[in-house]
Protein backbone atom coordinates (compact mmCIF):
# COMPACT_ATOMS: atom_id res chain seq x y z
CA UNK A 102 0.00 0.00 0.00
CA UNK A 103 1.35 3.38 -0.98
CA UNK A 104 1.61 6.36 1.30
CA UNK A 105 -1.11 8.99 1.08
CA UNK A 106 0.29 12.47 1.65
CA UNK A 107 -1.82 15.63 1.82
CA UNK A 108 -0.11 18.93 1.01
CA UNK A 109 -1.74 21.62 3.14
CA UNK A 110 -1.18 25.16 4.38
CA UNK A 111 -4.28 26.84 5.75
CA UNK A 112 -3.44 30.14 4.07
CA UNK A 113 -3.68 30.29 0.31
CA UNK A 114 -0.96 31.09 -2.18
CA UNK A 115 1.99 29.88 -0.10
CA UNK A 116 3.17 27.26 -2.59
CA UNK A 117 1.18 24.02 -2.11
CA UNK A 118 0.60 23.35 -5.78
CA UNK A 119 4.19 24.23 -6.69
CA UNK A 120 5.42 21.90 -3.95
CA UNK A 121 3.08 19.09 -4.99
CA UNK A 122 4.28 19.22 -8.61
CA UNK A 123 7.95 19.37 -7.72
CA UNK A 124 7.90 16.77 -4.96
CA UNK A 125 5.87 14.42 -7.16
CA UNK A 126 8.32 14.79 -10.00
CA UNK A 127 11.26 14.50 -7.58
CA UNK A 128 9.93 11.22 -6.20
CA UNK A 129 9.40 9.94 -9.75
CA UNK A 130 12.94 10.97 -10.70
CA UNK A 131 14.10 9.05 -7.65
CA UNK A 132 12.59 5.99 -9.29
CA UNK A 133 9.38 5.60 -7.32
CA UNK A 134 5.89 5.42 -8.76
CA UNK A 135 3.96 8.49 -7.76
CA UNK A 136 0.63 10.12 -8.52
CA UNK A 137 -0.24 13.75 -7.82
CA UNK A 138 -3.92 14.52 -7.37
CA UNK A 139 -5.47 17.98 -7.60
CA UNK A 140 -8.03 18.26 -4.80
CA UNK A 141 -8.62 21.94 -5.44
CA UNK A 142 -12.00 21.31 -7.05
CA UNK A 143 -13.18 24.27 -9.09
CA UNK A 144 -9.79 25.98 -9.05
CA UNK A 145 -7.45 23.53 -10.62
CA UNK A 146 -3.96 24.54 -11.57
CA UNK A 147 -1.70 21.58 -10.92
CA UNK A 148 -2.30 20.63 -14.56
CA UNK A 149 -0.77 23.92 -15.72
CA UNK A 150 2.26 23.74 -13.46
CA UNK A 151 2.94 20.23 -14.80
CA UNK A 152 2.35 21.44 -18.36
CA UNK A 153 -0.48 18.95 -18.86
CA UNK A 154 -3.54 21.18 -19.21
CA UNK A 155 -4.19 20.13 -22.80
CA UNK A 156 -4.16 16.47 -21.82
CA UNK A 157 -6.99 16.56 -19.29
CA UNK A 158 -10.02 14.64 -20.53
CA UNK A 159 -11.50 13.17 -17.38
CA UNK A 160 -11.22 14.46 -13.83
CA UNK A 161 -11.38 12.89 -10.38
CA UNK A 162 -15.03 13.78 -9.81
CA UNK A 163 -15.95 11.80 -12.92
CA UNK A 164 -13.92 8.87 -11.62
CA UNK A 165 -15.63 9.06 -8.25
CA UNK A 166 -19.03 9.22 -9.91
CA UNK A 167 -18.23 6.23 -12.12
CA UNK A 168 -18.40 8.26 -15.33
CA UNK A 169 -14.81 7.39 -16.16
CA UNK A 170 -12.36 4.72 -15.07
CA UNK A 171 -9.24 5.56 -13.15
CA UNK A 172 -7.18 4.29 -16.04
CA UNK A 173 -8.90 6.71 -18.41
CA UNK A 174 -8.40 9.67 -16.09
CA UNK A 175 -4.76 9.13 -15.09
CA UNK A 176 -2.43 11.26 -17.18
CA UNK A 177 1.20 10.28 -17.60
CA UNK A 178 3.73 13.07 -17.11
CA UNK A 179 5.75 14.07 -20.13
CA UNK A 180 8.96 14.42 -18.15
CA UNK A 181 8.97 11.19 -16.19
CA UNK A 182 7.21 7.91 -16.74
CA UNK A 183 6.93 7.20 -12.99
CA UNK A 184 4.73 10.25 -12.49
CA UNK A 185 1.00 10.33 -13.09
CA UNK A 186 -1.52 13.09 -12.58
CA UNK A 187 -5.21 13.14 -11.76
CA UNK A 188 -6.99 16.43 -12.48
CA UNK A 189 -9.55 18.28 -10.40
CA UNK A 190 -12.90 19.13 -11.88
CA UNK A 191 -12.99 22.72 -13.04
CA UNK A 192 -16.72 22.99 -13.64
CA UNK A 193 -18.05 21.54 -10.38
CA UNK A 194 -17.54 22.91 -6.91
CA UNK A 195 -16.18 21.17 -3.86
CA UNK A 196 -19.61 20.28 -2.51
CA UNK A 197 -19.56 17.25 -4.85
CA UNK A 198 -16.99 15.50 -2.65
CA UNK A 199 -18.30 12.59 -0.56
CA UNK A 200 -16.19 10.73 2.02
CA UNK A 201 -17.02 7.20 0.89
CA UNK A 202 -16.12 7.96 -2.72
CA UNK A 203 -12.89 9.67 -1.74
CA UNK A 204 -11.92 6.68 0.36
CA UNK A 205 -12.52 4.36 -2.56
CA UNK A 206 -10.47 6.53 -4.89
CA UNK A 207 -7.43 6.97 -2.64
CA UNK A 208 -7.48 3.27 -1.72
CA UNK A 209 -7.39 2.37 -5.39
CA UNK A 210 -4.57 4.85 -6.04
CA UNK A 211 -2.52 3.58 -3.12
CA UNK A 212 -2.65 0.08 -4.62
CA UNK A 213 -1.12 1.33 -7.85
CA UNK A 214 1.34 3.93 -6.57
CA UNK A 215 3.96 4.09 -3.85
CA UNK A 216 3.22 7.76 -3.22
CA UNK A 217 -0.18 9.41 -3.56
CA UNK A 218 0.15 13.17 -3.12
CA UNK A 219 -3.00 15.25 -2.68
CA UNK A 220 -2.84 18.99 -3.35
CA UNK A 221 -5.27 20.63 -0.92
CA UNK A 222 -7.27 23.77 -1.63
CA UNK A 223 -6.59 26.92 0.38
CA UNK A 224 -8.50 27.42 3.60
CA UNK A 225 -9.85 24.99 6.17
CA UNK A 226 -13.34 24.37 4.79
CA UNK A 227 -14.90 21.13 3.59
CA UNK A 228 -12.58 20.80 0.59
CA UNK A 229 -9.62 20.86 2.95
CA UNK A 230 -11.22 18.42 5.37
CA UNK A 231 -11.87 15.97 2.55
CA UNK A 232 -8.25 16.18 1.41
CA UNK A 233 -6.89 15.27 4.83
CA UNK A 234 -9.61 12.75 5.67
CA UNK A 235 -7.75 9.62 4.55
CA UNK A 236 -4.18 10.89 4.57
CA UNK A 237 -1.40 8.93 6.29
CA UNK A 238 0.75 12.01 6.51
CA UNK A 239 0.72 15.68 5.69
CA UNK A 240 3.24 18.13 4.31
CA UNK A 241 2.58 21.57 5.71
CA UNK A 242 3.80 24.48 3.60
CA UNK A 243 4.45 27.80 5.31
CA UNK A 244 5.95 31.09 4.30
CA UNK A 245 8.09 32.79 6.94
CA UNK A 246 5.39 35.22 8.04
CA UNK A 247 3.06 35.24 11.02
CA UNK A 248 -0.24 34.94 9.18
CA UNK A 249 0.90 31.89 7.24
CA UNK A 250 2.17 30.27 10.43
CA UNK A 251 -1.01 30.88 12.37
CA UNK A 252 -3.16 29.52 9.55
CA UNK A 253 -0.98 26.42 9.30
CA UNK A 254 -1.23 25.97 13.03
CA UNK A 255 -5.00 25.99 12.64
CA UNK A 256 -4.87 23.52 9.76
CA UNK A 257 -2.68 21.17 11.83
CA UNK A 258 -5.16 21.34 14.69
CA UNK A 259 -7.95 20.28 12.34
CA UNK A 260 -5.75 17.56 10.85
CA UNK A 261 -5.13 16.21 14.34
CA UNK A 262 -8.81 16.06 15.16
CA UNK A 263 -10.62 15.24 11.94
CA UNK A 264 -8.52 12.82 9.92
CA UNK A 265 -9.63 9.18 9.94
CA UNK A 266 -6.26 7.96 11.17
CA UNK A 267 -6.52 10.13 14.28
CA UNK A 268 -10.09 8.97 14.86
CA UNK A 269 -8.74 5.41 14.76
CA UNK A 270 -6.30 6.31 17.51
CA UNK A 271 -3.21 6.66 15.33
CA UNK A 272 -1.13 9.67 14.46
CA UNK A 273 -0.83 11.49 11.15
CA UNK A 274 2.84 12.20 10.41
CA UNK A 275 3.46 15.88 9.87
CA UNK A 276 6.32 17.40 7.91
CA UNK A 277 7.08 21.08 7.51
CA UNK A 278 8.39 22.88 4.44
CA UNK A 279 9.35 26.50 4.88
CA UNK A 280 8.96 28.06 1.45
CA UNK A 281 10.09 31.41 0.01
CA UNK A 282 12.87 32.06 2.51
CA UNK A 283 14.85 35.19 1.73
CA UNK A 284 18.22 34.59 3.43
CA UNK A 285 19.18 38.29 3.45
CA UNK A 286 16.01 39.13 5.35
CA UNK A 287 16.46 36.31 7.84
CA UNK A 288 20.02 37.48 8.42
CA UNK A 289 18.96 41.05 9.06
CA UNK A 290 16.21 39.89 11.39
CA UNK A 291 13.38 41.10 9.16
CA UNK A 292 12.10 37.60 8.49
CA UNK A 293 11.14 34.92 10.98
CA UNK A 294 13.87 32.34 11.41
CA UNK A 295 13.25 28.64 10.86
CA UNK A 296 13.87 28.01 14.55
CA UNK A 297 11.07 30.42 15.52
CA UNK A 298 8.68 28.73 13.12
CA UNK A 299 9.55 25.22 14.27
CA UNK A 300 9.11 26.22 17.88
CA UNK A 301 5.59 27.45 17.22
CA UNK A 302 4.44 24.62 14.99
CA UNK A 303 6.27 21.84 16.83
CA UNK A 304 6.53 19.36 13.92
CA UNK A 305 9.36 17.73 11.96
CA UNK A 306 11.22 19.81 9.37
CA UNK A 307 11.25 18.34 5.87
CA UNK A 308 13.00 21.13 4.02
CA UNK A 309 13.69 24.79 3.41
CA UNK A 310 13.06 26.38 0.02
CA UNK A 311 14.45 29.78 -0.88
CA UNK A 312 12.57 32.50 -2.71
CA UNK A 313 13.41 31.89 -6.35
CA UNK A 314 12.30 34.02 -9.28
CA UNK A 315 12.65 30.99 -11.53
CA UNK A 316 9.60 29.37 -9.90
CA UNK A 317 7.05 31.65 -11.53
CA UNK A 318 8.63 31.28 -14.94
CA UNK A 319 8.85 27.51 -14.55
CA UNK A 320 5.16 27.37 -13.63
CA UNK A 321 4.19 29.51 -16.58
CA UNK A 322 6.06 27.19 -18.90
CA UNK A 323 4.72 24.03 -17.34
CA UNK A 324 8.18 22.69 -16.55
CA UNK A 325 8.55 22.36 -12.76
CA UNK A 326 11.59 24.12 -11.31
CA UNK A 327 13.09 20.79 -10.17
CA UNK A 328 14.02 20.19 -13.82
CA UNK A 329 16.23 23.28 -13.78
CA UNK A 330 19.65 22.14 -12.52
CA UNK A 331 20.74 25.70 -11.76
CA UNK A 332 17.82 26.59 -9.50
CA UNK A 333 18.24 26.68 -5.73
CA UNK A 334 14.54 25.99 -5.15
CA UNK A 335 14.73 23.09 -7.58
CA UNK A 336 17.68 21.59 -5.69
CA UNK A 337 15.78 22.02 -2.42
CA UNK A 338 12.79 20.11 -3.83
CA UNK A 339 15.12 17.37 -5.04
CA UNK A 340 16.44 16.92 -1.51
CA UNK A 341 12.93 16.98 -0.08
CA UNK A 342 11.82 14.23 -2.47
CA UNK A 343 14.87 12.15 -1.58
CA UNK A 344 14.11 12.56 2.14
CA UNK A 345 10.57 11.34 1.52
CA UNK A 346 12.06 8.32 -0.22
CA UNK A 347 14.05 7.55 2.90
CA UNK A 348 17.37 9.25 2.18
CA UNK A 349 18.96 10.85 5.19
CA UNK A 350 20.08 14.18 3.74
CA UNK A 351 20.85 16.98 6.19
CA UNK A 352 18.74 20.13 5.95
CA UNK A 353 20.51 22.84 3.96
CA UNK A 354 20.21 26.46 4.98
CA UNK A 355 19.46 28.85 2.10
CA UNK A 356 22.49 31.12 2.16
CA UNK A 357 22.95 34.78 1.44
CA UNK A 358 23.78 35.23 -2.20
CA UNK A 359 27.39 36.36 -2.32
CA UNK A 360 28.10 38.62 -5.24
CA UNK A 361 31.39 37.64 -6.83
CA UNK A 362 34.01 40.15 -7.97
CA UNK A 363 32.34 40.54 -11.36
CA UNK A 364 29.01 41.20 -9.69
CA UNK A 365 30.56 43.82 -7.44
CA UNK A 366 32.21 45.53 -10.39
CA UNK A 367 28.97 45.49 -12.30
CA UNK A 368 27.36 47.07 -9.24
CA UNK A 369 29.92 49.87 -9.39
CA UNK A 370 29.15 50.77 -12.97
CA UNK A 371 25.39 50.35 -12.95
CA UNK B 372 2.81 -34.72 17.72
CA UNK B 373 3.73 -31.07 17.90
CA UNK B 374 2.77 -29.32 21.07
CA UNK B 375 3.42 -26.24 23.11
CA UNK B 376 3.06 -25.59 26.77
CA UNK B 377 2.55 -22.16 28.31
CA UNK B 378 1.98 -20.85 31.73
CA UNK B 379 -0.26 -17.83 31.79
CA UNK B 380 -1.48 -15.57 34.53
CA UNK B 381 -5.17 -15.78 35.24
CA UNK B 382 -7.04 -13.11 37.09
CA UNK B 383 -10.20 -14.47 38.63
CA UNK B 384 -12.95 -12.15 39.81
CA UNK B 385 -16.63 -11.90 40.48
CA UNK B 386 -18.15 -8.58 39.53
CA UNK B 387 -20.15 -6.96 42.30
CA UNK B 388 -20.05 -3.30 41.40
CA UNK B 389 -19.83 -2.61 37.69
CA UNK B 390 -18.28 0.88 38.08
CA UNK B 391 -15.71 -0.14 40.64
CA UNK B 392 -14.74 -3.13 38.54
CA UNK B 393 -14.26 -1.02 35.42
CA UNK B 394 -12.23 1.56 37.32
CA UNK B 395 -10.08 -1.23 38.71
CA UNK B 396 -9.45 -2.81 35.31
CA UNK B 397 -8.76 0.60 33.80
CA UNK B 398 -6.20 1.48 36.45
CA UNK B 399 -4.43 -1.85 35.95
CA UNK B 400 -4.83 -2.12 32.22
CA UNK B 401 -1.11 -2.40 31.55
CA UNK B 402 -0.96 -5.49 33.74
CA UNK B 403 -4.15 -7.08 32.49
CA UNK B 404 -3.04 -6.80 28.88
CA UNK B 405 -1.01 -9.94 29.51
CA UNK B 406 -3.51 -11.72 31.75
CA UNK B 407 -6.41 -13.96 31.04
CA UNK B 408 -9.44 -12.72 32.93
CA UNK B 409 -11.72 -15.36 34.35
CA UNK B 410 -14.98 -13.77 35.39
CA UNK B 411 -17.35 -15.77 37.51
CA UNK B 412 -21.06 -14.99 37.50
CA UNK B 413 -22.81 -12.62 35.13
CA UNK B 414 -20.85 -10.10 33.09
CA UNK B 415 -22.79 -6.85 32.60
CA UNK B 416 -22.99 -5.72 28.99
CA UNK B 417 -21.00 -2.56 29.62
CA UNK B 418 -18.14 -4.59 31.02
CA UNK B 419 -18.27 -6.92 28.05
CA UNK B 420 -18.12 -4.01 25.64
CA UNK B 421 -15.25 -2.46 27.55
CA UNK B 422 -13.23 -5.68 27.56
CA UNK B 423 -13.82 -6.18 23.87
CA UNK B 424 -12.90 -2.62 23.03
CA UNK B 425 -9.66 -2.90 24.97
CA UNK B 426 -9.00 -6.36 23.47
CA UNK B 427 -8.70 -7.95 26.89
CA UNK B 428 -9.02 -11.73 26.80
CA UNK B 429 -11.57 -13.22 29.16
CA UNK B 430 -13.54 -16.36 29.85
CA UNK B 431 -16.76 -16.67 31.74
CA UNK B 432 -17.76 -19.17 34.46
CA UNK B 433 -14.84 -21.38 33.83
CA UNK B 434 -13.57 -23.92 36.29
CA UNK B 435 -9.87 -24.36 35.80
CA UNK B 436 -7.40 -26.45 37.78
CA UNK B 437 -6.49 -24.22 40.68
CA UNK B 438 -2.81 -23.43 40.69
CA UNK B 439 -0.61 -21.46 43.04
CA UNK B 440 -2.16 -18.16 44.05
CA UNK B 441 0.04 -15.15 43.44
CA UNK B 442 -0.08 -11.64 44.74
CA UNK B 443 0.22 -8.83 42.23
CA UNK B 444 0.70 -5.16 42.84
CA UNK B 445 -2.61 -3.90 41.61
CA UNK B 446 -3.49 -0.30 41.98
CA UNK B 447 -6.77 0.28 43.76
CA UNK B 448 -8.29 3.36 42.15
CA UNK B 449 -8.76 5.88 44.86
CA UNK B 450 -11.94 7.80 45.27
CA UNK B 451 -10.28 11.16 45.87
CA UNK B 452 -7.93 10.69 42.97
CA UNK B 453 -10.88 10.49 40.65
CA UNK B 454 -12.37 13.62 42.05
CA UNK B 455 -9.11 15.44 41.41
CA UNK B 456 -9.02 14.13 37.85
CA UNK B 457 -12.43 15.60 37.27
CA UNK B 458 -11.63 19.04 38.57
CA UNK B 459 -8.23 19.41 36.94
CA UNK B 460 -7.65 19.11 33.24
CA UNK B 461 -4.10 18.53 32.05
CA UNK B 462 -3.23 19.33 28.46
CA UNK B 463 0.00 17.88 27.22
CA UNK B 464 -0.29 18.69 23.52
CA UNK B 465 0.34 22.14 22.08
CA UNK B 466 -2.87 24.15 21.77
CA UNK B 467 -3.08 25.29 18.17
CA UNK B 468 -4.82 28.24 16.61
CA UNK B 469 -8.59 27.72 16.67
CA UNK B 470 -8.54 25.21 19.51
CA UNK B 471 -10.72 26.06 22.45
CA UNK B 472 -10.60 24.46 25.87
CA UNK B 473 -13.38 25.17 28.32
CA UNK B 474 -13.36 23.53 31.72
CA UNK B 475 -15.28 23.86 34.97
CA UNK B 476 -12.18 23.23 37.09
CA UNK B 477 -8.45 23.94 36.89
CA UNK B 478 -6.50 23.66 33.67
CA UNK B 479 -2.80 22.88 33.40
CA UNK B 480 -1.24 23.39 29.96
CA UNK B 481 2.18 21.81 29.64
CA UNK B 482 2.78 22.80 26.02
CA UNK B 483 2.49 26.04 24.07
CA UNK B 484 -0.73 27.99 23.77
CA UNK B 485 -0.40 29.34 20.25
CA UNK B 486 -1.81 32.53 18.84
CA UNK B 487 -5.52 32.01 18.16
CA UNK B 488 -6.00 29.25 20.78
CA UNK B 489 -8.10 29.85 23.88
CA UNK B 490 -8.39 28.42 27.38
CA UNK B 491 -11.41 29.29 29.51
CA UNK B 492 -11.47 27.89 33.04
CA UNK B 493 -13.76 28.34 36.02
CA UNK B 494 -10.76 27.36 38.12
CA UNK B 495 -7.07 28.18 37.99
CA UNK B 496 -4.97 28.16 34.87
CA UNK B 497 -1.36 27.07 34.94
CA UNK B 498 0.46 27.59 31.65
CA UNK B 499 3.94 26.13 31.79
CA UNK B 500 5.06 26.93 28.26
CA UNK B 501 4.97 29.90 25.90
CA UNK B 502 1.57 31.61 25.69
CA UNK B 503 0.58 33.59 22.61
CA UNK B 504 -3.13 32.82 22.80
CA UNK B 505 -5.98 33.72 25.13
CA UNK B 506 -6.53 32.69 28.74
CA UNK B 507 -9.54 33.42 30.90
CA UNK B 508 -9.75 32.24 34.50
CA UNK B 509 -12.30 32.72 37.26
CA UNK B 510 -10.18 30.80 39.76
CA UNK B 511 -7.86 31.80 42.58
CA UNK B 512 -4.89 32.38 40.34
CA UNK B 513 -3.28 32.22 36.89
CA UNK B 514 0.29 31.07 36.56
CA UNK B 515 1.90 32.25 33.35
CA UNK B 516 5.32 33.07 31.91
CA UNK B 517 6.47 35.94 29.74
CA UNK B 518 3.69 36.61 27.27
CA UNK B 519 3.79 39.77 25.23
CA UNK B 520 1.30 38.58 22.63
CA UNK B 521 -1.29 36.91 24.82
CA UNK B 522 -4.67 38.13 25.92
CA UNK B 523 -5.24 37.28 29.58
CA UNK B 524 -8.46 37.83 31.49
CA UNK B 525 -8.60 37.22 35.23
CA UNK B 526 -12.19 37.41 36.50
CA UNK B 527 -13.02 39.34 33.37
CA UNK B 528 -10.27 41.92 33.88
CA UNK B 529 -7.73 42.27 31.10
CA UNK B 530 -4.18 41.96 32.38
CA UNK B 531 -1.66 44.44 31.04
CA UNK B 532 0.98 42.45 29.17
CA UNK B 533 3.72 44.89 30.03
CA UNK B 534 3.35 43.73 33.63
CA UNK B 535 4.17 40.19 32.61
CA UNK B 536 7.89 40.26 32.24
CA UNK B 537 10.42 37.66 31.35
CA UNK B 538 9.70 35.41 34.31
CA UNK B 539 6.97 33.26 35.76
CA UNK B 540 4.04 35.28 37.05
CA UNK B 541 1.26 34.53 39.46
CA UNK B 542 -1.86 36.59 38.95
CA UNK B 543 -4.15 36.51 41.99
CA UNK B 544 -6.43 38.45 44.28
CA UNK B 545 -4.99 40.04 47.38
CA UNK B 546 -7.52 42.05 49.41
CA UNK B 547 -9.88 42.36 46.45
CA UNK B 548 -7.15 43.66 44.20
CA UNK B 549 -5.47 41.86 41.35
CA UNK B 550 -1.80 41.43 42.08
CA UNK B 551 0.92 40.10 39.81
CA UNK B 552 3.76 38.41 41.60
CA UNK B 553 7.00 36.95 40.28
CA UNK B 554 7.39 33.32 41.17
CA UNK B 555 10.73 31.77 41.86
CA UNK B 556 11.64 28.35 40.56
CA UNK B 557 11.73 27.03 44.13
CA UNK B 558 8.10 27.80 44.75
CA UNK B 559 7.09 26.21 41.49
CA UNK B 560 8.24 22.74 42.47
CA UNK B 561 5.47 22.52 44.93
CA UNK B 562 2.86 24.34 42.92
Ligand SMILES: Nc1ncnc2c1ncn2[C@@H]1O[C@H](COP(=O)(O)OP(=O)(O)OP(=O)(O)O)[C@@H](O)[C@H]1O
Pocket residue numbers: 110112113114115116117118119120141221222223280281282310311312313314316317320334
Ligand atom coordinates in the same frame (compact mmCIF):
# COMPACT_ATOMS: atom_id res chain seq x y z
N1 LIG C 1 10.01 29.27 -3.70
C1 LIG C 1 9.30 30.15 -4.41
N2 LIG C 1 9.89 31.27 -4.90
C2 LIG C 1 9.19 32.16 -5.60
N3 LIG C 1 7.89 32.06 -5.89
C3 LIG C 1 7.23 30.97 -5.43
C4 LIG C 1 7.89 29.96 -4.66
N4 LIG C 1 6.98 29.01 -4.36
C5 LIG C 1 5.80 29.40 -4.90
N5 LIG C 1 5.92 30.58 -5.55
C6 LIG C 1 4.88 31.32 -6.28
O1 LIG C 1 3.81 31.60 -5.39
C7 LIG C 1 2.58 31.60 -6.06
C8 LIG C 1 1.60 30.66 -5.37
O2 LIG C 1 2.07 29.33 -5.49
P1 LIG C 1 1.09 28.09 -5.54
O3 LIG C 1 0.06 28.26 -6.58
O4 LIG C 1 1.94 26.87 -5.58
O5 LIG C 1 0.43 28.25 -4.11
P2 LIG C 1 -0.82 27.45 -3.51
O6 LIG C 1 -0.56 27.34 -2.06
O7 LIG C 1 -1.05 26.20 -4.25
O8 LIG C 1 -2.00 28.47 -3.79
P3 LIG C 1 -3.58 28.18 -3.58
O9 LIG C 1 -3.80 28.22 -2.10
O10 LIG C 1 -4.23 29.32 -4.29
O11 LIG C 1 -3.87 26.84 -4.18
C9 LIG C 1 2.87 31.18 -7.48
O12 LIG C 1 2.93 32.33 -8.28
C10 LIG C 1 4.23 30.54 -7.39
O13 LIG C 1 4.96 30.62 -8.60
Ligand SMILES: [Mg+2]
Pocket residue numbers: 117118119141146220221222
Ligand atom coordinates in the same frame (compact mmCIF):
# COMPACT_ATOMS: atom_id res chain seq x y z
MG1 LIG D 1 -2.89 25.47 -5.20
